[in-house]
Amino acid sequence: MTLRTLIEALGFAVRPYPLPARLRGTAYALVPTEHRTPRLEPSGAAIPLLALTASQEPQAALRLLAARAAQLRLGDPEFGIGAAVTREVAVREALRDALERRTPPTVARRLTAWSDTVRSPLHPAWDVQLDCHLYGDDGSAPWVGAVLRRDDREIRAFGCGTTVRGALGRALDEVLTLAAEDRWSAPDKDPEFVGEVVGVPEGEWVEPVGAELRTVHDGPGGTVVQCRLPGIAPRPEPAGRLAPVDLSLAGDPELTRISRTFHENSKIRAAFRTLPPVDVDRLAPDTRRELARPYRDYGRTRTEQPWPVQGARPLLPLDTALRRRRSAAPMSRRPLQLADMARVLELSVGITGTARTPDGVELPLRATPSAGGLCSYDLFVLARHVEGLTPGVHYVHPGRRVLQLVADDCPFEDVAAHTGYAGRVGEAAAVVVFVAAFRRGRWKYGERGYRMALIECGHVAQSVVTAAAALGLVAHPLAGFVDDYFDRLVGVNGTDDAVVHLTLLGEAQA
Ligand SMILES: Cc1cc2nc3c(=O)[nH]c(=O)nc-3n(C[C@H](O)[C@H](O)[C@H](O)COP(=O)(O)O)c2cc1C
Structure with missing residues (x-):
């Protein structure tokens, strides 16, 4: 120069x-x-x-x-x-x-x-x-x-x-x-x-x-x-x-x-190049039915475990939970209880209602808001010490309220080594993995769909943190991880669906 x-x-x-x-x-x-x-x-x-x-x-x-x-x-x-x-x-x-x-x-x-x-x-x-x-x-x-x-x-x-x-x-x-x-x-x-x-x-x-x-x-x-x-x-x-x-x-x-x-x-503008209007009511019934299934499904897995809806400990008041919450709070080595883990999932991705289309298709609605109700995300749980849950990689299926075992060879030491925080990950009983399902919103939002998916993952991650805090658990968000490793671990291609965030979960030290 x-x-x-x-x-x-x-x-x-x-x-x-x-x-x-x-x-x-x-x-x-x-x-x-x-x-x-x-x-x-x-x-x-x-x-x-x-x-x-x-x-x-x-x-x-x-x-x-x-x-x-x-x-x-x-x-x-x-x-x-x-x-x-x-x-x-x-x-x-x-x-x-x-x-x-x-x-x-x-x-x-x-x-x-x-x-x-x-x-x-x-x-x-x-x-x-x-x-x-x-x-x-x-x-x-x-x-x-x-x-x-x-x-x-x-x-x-x-x-x-x-x-x-x-x-x-x-x-x-x-x-x-x-x-x-x-x-x-x-x-x-x-x-x-x-x-x-x-x-x-x-x-x-x-x-x-x-x-x-x-x-x-x-x-x-x-x-x-x-x-x-x-x-x-x-x-x-x-x-x-x-x-x-x-x-x-x-x-x-x-x-x-x-x-x-x-x-x-990906900006919406007043003049031109804005998003094309999509009239959901005029979508073909087959398309609508497809939208009503915003899930992956590992139906052929050997093991499927329901989320127990009973047995979780009582929730703290919101105000107390949020004031006590701290990402870096010390974690104890005690295992998590499956009922508590299920409660966290229920309060974040659990189905809490439905919207009905004119031709009778029911669109599931969840505890966490989602752009256009398209649910452009998936959750996996890497279970290490969760009492009542097989150690391994589980897909969280909100529609069927089950945890589907995708892989039981989840080497936790290896997982920890592929983050910038091996010591901290080593303390966690489980890791929630947030996958942005970009393709679910692309047909409707174009480039802006990418933003929507990231924002949605942020919403769900916050719900996980809030629910965990209300149960007195420690939830530590983690964006410092090796992308390719985690994409491979849960089996997504890293482009149309990609791991974008993690949250460590563990019992709080007494
Ligand atoms: C999107 C996001 C990514 C984060 N990534 C990391 C991370 O990679 N490593 C880490 O130790 N903490 C991470 N954190 C936790 C923050 O460091 C923590 O929230 C911040 O220090 C404030 O502390 P608090 O959560 O206890 O209020 C992340 C938090 C968010 C919201």
Whole structure:
């Protein structure tokens, strides 16, 4: 990354700046060198934000940042400035920067169909409007104005270039930068429109008369060129801005690109790309019957044990249970009683009612809420010391109220070793394994179904914890485990169904 070297040679450092996923591009922040390394800032001191630039093209964002670094280092605000790896590009950038500092014309033509040649920097499902205008028609360098509108706020940006395409790219980069900083403002007056341009016209390189160029840095990382043009306004000094606090926490946004994009893609929006409406009443009876069976079934297992509904100890009042609950409370080595374990299952995944469809299909409803009643989760119990229950892996079948023995070779030491907490797992009498059944909600919720399944597992896990606390048991949630191992252990493929959470259960120490 030679442009980074150039920025460092100028005495500054670059930090990636996380953009919301609705903005498609890369942003960089210019920071003092002592803030070069992304790390947690233990002092809580804010990081000075010397400049911020964004573009759909990472190198372009870095070039703009290098120019801002050079400007800060050299002063001379009355010059246009360009920084690049090669002198040729630096000259073009300096020229463009100088052109951009002149007063823009006030008469514009609407630029339509621009997105056929230049990609929009905005996620297509974002509820905003982006309009572009082409200014000036007198053979001088073209200007493009871009306006991003959302409700009654807007972002306006100008770009100037030696071609319309270049000017458009600059205007969109500037929109991206301002949007990255959330710099929305009240609507401004529109320019005077004198027509429409369909598509982006091919442009010629326009060499402005009277441009005076000088190379001010030619060393590590690249070249910096200044350009003086008659009639340019000085660039205002940047105000002393501070980076948002989370810049000190954020790592490289590239590393979390998929989850950020996923979240964006799974949003419900007011405009379009929302979820298709599903009228459950109009589903075919067979489909409805299928929905009424949100279970796995290990009917051919050797051993099936009913959940005893009698014999559990009395429940503490909710208030007492929740106040006493502590994940890391010491566990005793005494075995759990099957009746207590059954009570926990009853109060979390037990069927507590039914919904009836018009054609008489009964949809089971459970103690814990579930998105659309689809129950996008399954529970397994790894029993180690549960009095009355065969040690091994059991599937919890809420429909039939049984525990189905899936495997009796559950090596508990091995299980413990595949978590980050072998010692603690070694104290537990049983482990509840939460499987997100993503496929159960996908047909209805699409990408959002993934969120639903995780949220549901969280709901059920909380019910397990609350019920266990009400019985005076210790329940310790655990998300630190080796995914592939647990997926294999309970027999799910890890993609359509996957283990997402564990809860250790044990008797409390007296
Ligand atoms: C989603 C989730 C994941 C957790 N994962 C772990 C874990 O991997 N290891 C662990 O020791 N505790 C884990 N915990 C327990 C928390 O550390 C614990 O809830 C927290 O320290 C607060 O303590 P409390 O539950 O006693 O109030 C997890 C809790 C939740 C809700």
